[in-house]
Amino acid sequence: MSKKKRVTLRDVARQAGVSPTAVSFAYNAPHQLSQTTRDRIIDTANELGYQPHPVARTLATGRTNTIGLVMPTGLDWILHDPLFSLMLGEIGTICDEEKMRILIVPAVGDLSPGMLATIAADGFVLFSIHRNHPLAKSVEHSNRPLVMINGDESLRAPMFNLDDFNGAYLACQHLLEKGHRRIAVGTIGPREDGVIIPSFERRMLGYEAAVRDAGLPPSTLRPVYIRGLLSMGKDSFEKIWSLDPRPTAVLCVSDVRALGVLNGARKAGVSVPGDLAVVGFDNLPDSAVSTPPLTTLKQDLPGRIRVALKTLFALIADDTEDDDPPPPYITPLELEVREST
Amino acid sequence: MSKKKRVTLRDVARQAGVSPTAVSFAYNAPHQLSQTTRDRIIDTANELGYQPHPVARTLATGRTNTIGLVMPTGLDWILHDPLFSLMLGEIGTICDEEKMRILIVPAVGDLSPGMLATIAADGFVLFSIHRNHPLAKSVEHSNRPLVMINGDESLRAPMFNLDDFNGAYLACQHLLEKGHRRIAVGTIGPREDGVIIPSFERRMLGYEAAVRDAGLPPSTLRPVYIRGLLSMGKDSFEKIWSLDPRPTAVLCVSDVRALGVLNGARKAGVSVPGDLAVVGFDNLPDSAVSTPPLTTLKQDLPGRIRVALKTLFALIADDTEDDDPPPPYITPLELEVREST
DNA sequence: CTGAAAGCGCTTACAG
DNA sequence: CTGAAAGCGCTTACAG
Numbered sequence: 001m002s003k004k005k006r007v008t009l010r011d012v013a014r015q016a017g018v019s020p021t022a023v024s025f026a027y028n029a030p031h032q033l034s035q036t037t038r039d040r041i042i043d044t045a046n047e048l049g050y051q052p053h054p055v056a057r058t059l060a061t062g063r064t065n066t067i068g069l070v071m072p073t074g075l076d077w078i079l080h081d082p083l084f085s086l087m088l089g090e091i092g093t094i095c096d097e098e099k100m101r102i103l104i105v106p107a108v109g110d111l112s113p114g115m116l117a118t119i120a121a122d123g124f125v126l127f128s129i130h131r132n133h134p135l136a137k138s139v140e141h142s143n144r145p146l147v148m149i150n151g152d153e154s155l156r157a158p159m160f161n162l163d164d165f166n167g168a169y170l171a172c173q174h175l176l177e178k179g180h181r182r183i184a185v186g187t188i189g190p191r192e193d194g195v196i197i198p199s200f201e202r203r204m205l206g207y208e209a210a211v212r213d214a215g216l217p218p219s220t221l222r223p224v225y226i227r228g229l230l231s232m233g234k235d236s237f238e239k240i241w242s243l244d245p246r247p248t249a250v251l252c253v254s255d256v257r258a259l260g261v262l263n264g265a266r267k268a269g270v271s272v273p274g275d276l277a278v279v280g281f282d283n284l285p286d287s288a289v290s291t292p293p294l295t296t297l298k299q300d301l302p303g304r305i306r307v308a309l310k311t312l313f314a315l316i317a318d319d320t321e322d323d324d325p326p327p328p329y330i331t332p333l334e335l336e337v338r339e340s341t
Numbered sequence: 342m343s344k345k346k347r348v349t350l351r352d353v354a355r356q357a358g359v360s361p362t363a364v365s366f367a368y369n370a371p372h373q374l375s376q377t378t379r380d381r382i383i384d385t386a387n388e389l390g391y392q393p394h395p396v397a398r399t400l401a402t403g404r405t406n407t408i409g410l411v412m413p414t415g416l417d418w419i420l421h422d423p424l425f426s427l428m429l430g431e432i433g434t435i436c437d438e439e440k441m442r443i444l445i446v447p448a449v450g451d452l453s454p455g456m457l458a459t460i461a462a463d464g465f466v467l468f469s470i471h472r473n474h475p476l477a478k479s480v481e482h483s484n485r486p487l488v489m490i491n492g493d494e495s496l497r498a499p500m501f502n503l504d505d506f507n508g509a510y511l512a513c514q515h516l517l518e519k520g521h522r523r524i525a526v527g528t529i530g531p532r533e534d535g536v537i538i539p540s541f542e543r544r545m546l547g548y549e550a551a552v553r554d555a556g557l558p559p560s561t562l563r564p565v566y567i568r569g570l571l572s573m574g575k576d577s578f579e580k581i582w583s584l585d586p587r588p589t590a591v592l593c594v595s596d597v598r599a600l601g602v603l604n605g606a607r608k609a610g611v612s613v614p615g616d617l618a619v620v621g622f623d624n625l626p627d628s629a630v631s632t633p634p635l636t637t638l639k640q641d642l643p644g645r646i647r648v649a650l651k652t653l654f655a656l657i658a659d660d661t662e663d664d665d666p667p668p669p670y671i672t673p674l675e676l677e678v679r680e681s682t
Numbered sequence: 683c684t685g686a687a688a689g690c691g692c693t694t695a696c697a698g
Numbered sequence: 699c700t701g702a703a704a705g706c707g708c709t710t711a712c713a714g
Contacts (some may be wrong), residue, residue, distance in 0.1 A: 006484075006691085008690095008692085009690055009691065009693095010691080010692095018700080018701085019700065019701040019702075019704080020692085020693090020701085021693085021694080021701055022695060022699090022700065022701075023694095023700095024692070024694085025700090028629045028693075028694095029694095032689085032699070032701070033700080033701090036699060037699080037700080040389070047578055047711070051455055051458035052691085052692075053460070053486070053690085053691050053692065053693085054460060054461045054692095055396060055399045055400045055405065055461050055690085055691080055708090056460075056690070056691035056692035056693090057692055057693075058396045058398055058461065058692090058706095059394075059396045059400050059690085059691080059692070059705095059706050059707070060691080060692045060693040060705080060706055061691090061693065061694095062692080062706075064396065064461070066461075068443070071612070073434070074433055074434065074437060075429060075430055075433020075434070075436075075443070076430040076431055076433055076434060077707085078426050078429055078432045078433075079426060079427065082703085085419050085420060085426055086420065087419040088416060088419055089416055089419055089420045091416070092415055092416020092417055092419075092445070092447055092700095093415065093416070093417060094690065095416075096416075096447060099450065100382060101444055101445065101446070102416070102444070102445040103407070103442060103443070103444050103445075104433070104442065104443040104444075104445065105442070106433055108437045109437065109440065116390055117395075118392070118393070119395060119442070120395045120396050120461065121400065139439055142546050143347075143392070143710085182614035191577060205687095208532050216692080229626065230626070230627045230630065231626040231627055231629060231630050233630060234630065242444065263630060263632075266632060267630075267632075276412075285570065286571045286573070287571060289571065289572050289574060289575065289604060290606075291604075291607060291632075315611075331413075347707085349706095349707055349708085350708065350709095351707080353710095359685085360684065360686075361683075361685085361686095361707095361709090362684070362685055362709085363683090363684065364711095365708070365709060365710085366683095366684090369710095372683085373683070374684080375683060375684090378683075378684080393707085393708075394707050394708065395708095396706085397705080397706070397707035397708035397709090398706085398707080398708055399690095399708090399709080400689095400690045400691070400692085400706090400707080400708070400709090401689080401690055401707080401708045401709040402690085402708085402709065403690075416706065423691075436707095577700075583684070596711080681689090
């Protein structure tokens with residue numbers, strides 16, 4: 001925290017009696033220098049306490065070695081979405097391998113199309129950006145590479161999604177086959193900020209299609225807005241349980257919602273699946289050990305994240321002309337039937 | 342993703358027939374310019390698609406508007422520590438207010454004392470850095486402001502901690518008063534990377550002191566290494582339950598561990614608190630709704646995080662000489678007795 | 683209200 | 699193997 005003037009490459013050069021070029025080489029192209037020169041430079045640098053200035057280096061090289069993780073909302077999203085934590089963990093592992101840093105870019109404040117341009121990153125990963133999201137415009141205008149995860153498939157960008165529609169279709173079909181005809185859908189409510197989560201939107205469509213294809217009326221499904229927090233499970237359950245007529249099953253657009261419902265049902269002494277069957281989505285680690293274990297849709301999260309990031313890194317390295325985005329990468333989903341149905 | 346040459350401030354100046362200074366002013370000191378000049382500049386800039394280069398601006402101003410969040414391990418830490426997610430959410434809220442960005446700095450790869458100097462951030466928040474951690478050295482050598490959260494109190498830096506020792510003391514005392522004499526301590530095991538979590542270390546000392554002060558032998562407490570993952574709860578419980586002699590209670594160094602034990606006990610048909618009393622630490626939102634609700638230590642997390650960040654922002658703004666760190670800010674803990682004991 | 687000039691601290695062809 | 703020079707794209711006293 002000292003205030004004294006920064007030691008620059010120039011200072012080292014002067015002190016070591018070499019040119020600035022040599023000092024730069026000592027760090028970035030050591031083989032260009034004789035052993036003795038290099039050693040002398042490094043020694044002097046250490047003596048003076050020289051630390052290359054990362055920002056100056058970035059300006060000269062054009063590389064920040066940072067990727068921006070763009071979220072659809074504020075960072076508090078992480079509290080509602082354990083899946084986001086899982087993704088962060090995966091991304092962290094991959095970025096460590098690639099020696100890239102992670103900059104968090106929440107969607108708050110300035111959301112104009114030029115917003116991404118103000119961020120010092122080599123490329124971006126955008127999470128759950130819907131075509132109506134303010135940042136959807138910046139997707140098309142970005143002057144730097146980006147990839148989208150769980151995004152809106154109508155946007156023109158490399159896309160790494162789940163097969164939400166068919167997964168949801170399977171989940172709903174599963175309940176219909178078990179004879180359920182009054183099914184609540186536990187989903188996210190309209191948000192104040194108007195943010196829509198594309199994957200949830202697709203899942204709704206999948207549920208509805210399964211009902212339609214079974215020749216049942218749309219009223220078979222009744223949406224209920226519930227929160228993605230385990231601690232709100234009591235509320236979630238009560239909202240569902242107080243529907244009239246009372247549903248016999250609930251499809252949740254996310255596991256965290258389903259786990260909340262399970263918890264609420266247990267507190268209320270309602271038996272799952274006896275009185276209420278529950279299906280989640282995503283297959284969180286916790287879903288295998290809940291009481292009862294949760295029927296849900298299983299995905300290969302690490303695989304998908306890795307492909308997405310490798311694609312991004314390739315785009316950053318390539319730096320070629322604006323070409324058409326690759327076809328969407330869609331991870332298939334498998335219904336994991338456990339004891340909650 | 343276009344490759345064409347970047348539009349610079351210089352281009353805008355030329356096109357608008359003004360000096361580079363004027364263009365810079367149009368963005369950063371609009372009042373210095375006449376309305377008409379400013380409008381003309383902004384219009385030309387928009388026409389040309391000019392976007393100020395964030396890195397160049399940073400080099401000139403010396404401000405990145407970014408803080409680095411330094412973790413004791415890789416980013417996968419987030420998967421084991423819901424409390425870290427809670428902190429991230431809080432930090433996100435505060436950084437939004439201050440228009441600061443968040444750069445994630447996991448402790449991987451280069452951990453030399455100069456590591457922090459290579460990071461483009463105005464300051465740092467260090468989480469859970471122990472005096473034996475490789476990054477402890479960079480704390481003292483940092484040329485930029487930093488604050489520590491849940492850090493090692495022997496390090497010389499602004500410190501924002503919990504009163505871990507006394508909290509743990511209360512928890513253990515509580516069990517002793519209930520008559521427990523065989524108490525397992527569910528804690529983190531030695532990590533391959535050697536990372537020690539200072540708050541867990543202090544909590545252990547608090548448990549031990551309570552036993553000592555009660556005139557009981559140290560063997561009253563038996564440490565068991567368990568994972569901080571709900572999905573590992575079965576393992577955690579079994580490790581504890583298979584101790585010989587069998588404990589009647591367990592103190593966990595974190596709520597997530599305690600919740601795992603609760604889950605494992607339920608699966609095994611072991612009644613809590615009847616057969617086994619369980620105490621956690623931290624008071625996660627989920628701990629109030631577990632079965633049974635968890636006895637734990639309650640803290641004011643948002644308040645502490647906010648003070649820590651305000652302190653950091655003040656240090657960044659001040660930019661004064663290396664003075665003594667303020668006295669540690671220690672949040673008191675309150676024992677929240679619920680049905681698990 | 684406006685502009686010429688120096689500076690932020692690096693990297694990297696280029697020439698020797 | 700080594701160095702002089704231009705460049706990365708801004709900001710900001712300073713002078714007018």
